Amino acid sequence: MLLTIKDLEQLHTEHPEWQMELVEGKIIVMGPSDYESEEIGGRLITFLNNWIMSRKLGRVTGSSAGFILPSIKEGDSEKRNLRAPDVSFVRADRLKKTKRDFVELVPDLMVEVKSKSDRIKPIEEKIQLFLQLGSTVGMLIDPDKLTVMVYRLNQAPMMLQSGDILTLPELLPGWELEVSELWPPEFD
Numbered sequence: 001m002l003l004t005i006k007d008l009e010q011l012h013t014e015h016p017e018w019q020m021e022l023v024e025g026k027i028i029v030m031g032p033s034d035y036e037s038e039e040i041g042g043r044l045i046t047f048l049n050n051w052i053m054s055r056k057l058g059r060v061t062g063s064s065a066g067f068i069l070p071s072i073k074e075g076d077s078e079k080r081n082l083r084a085p086d087v088s089f090v091r092a093d094r095l096k097k098t099k100r101d102f103v104e105l106v107p108d109l110m111v112e113v114k115s116k117s118d119r120i121k122p123i124e125e126k127i128q129l130f131l132q133l134g135s136t137v138g139m140l141i142d143p144d145k146l147t148v149m150v151y152r153l154n155q156a157p158m159m160l161q162s163g164d165i166l167t168l169p170e171l172l173p174g175w176e177l178e179v180s181e182l183w184p185p186e187f188d
Contacts, residue, residue: 041062127151
């Protein structure tokens with residue numbers, strides 16, 4: 001039996017503490033992230049918001065913001081996915097007012113931070129899905145390798161490491177972030 005967004009909403013009402021995604025008719029309950037991955041996501045949200053908010057360029061959200069993605073038609077059946085990137089950005093002109101619900105759009109930027117238990121292939125598949133549906137940029141941050149992979153549709157991924165500068169000129173002209181700033185500091 002394929003489940004729907006209404007089924008997911010009902011489960012979310014019954015279990016608000018669960019973080020869930022709807023993928024091809026199946027509800028996936030997401031486990032909590034490891035501390036380091038969550039800290040990296042939080043750092044990126046902070047760096048993005050510091051640039052975006054003062055310029056009123058759009059909205060940045062974390063891993064709990066759900067996006068109802070456009071339908072994927074296969075024969076007579078229609079599949080609606082609800083996915084939640086670890087970090088996302090939506091341009092102001094595409095979401096002028098925030099919503100108290102899931103939004104039916106594809107974010108302009110979607111970012112996944114590899115958790116300790118994640119496998120790379122499903123993350124890359126998720127990024128490619130978002131790109132095919134309209135995201136401009138997808139990113140995979142891998143704390144194990146200290147790399148940031150930047151994906152754009154129909155282009156080879158670009159790997160960045162500490163010492164490299166991350167830019168997103170098509171979305172955030174002038175914004176720069178040294179990749180090493182993503183990694184959590186060590187305190188003496």
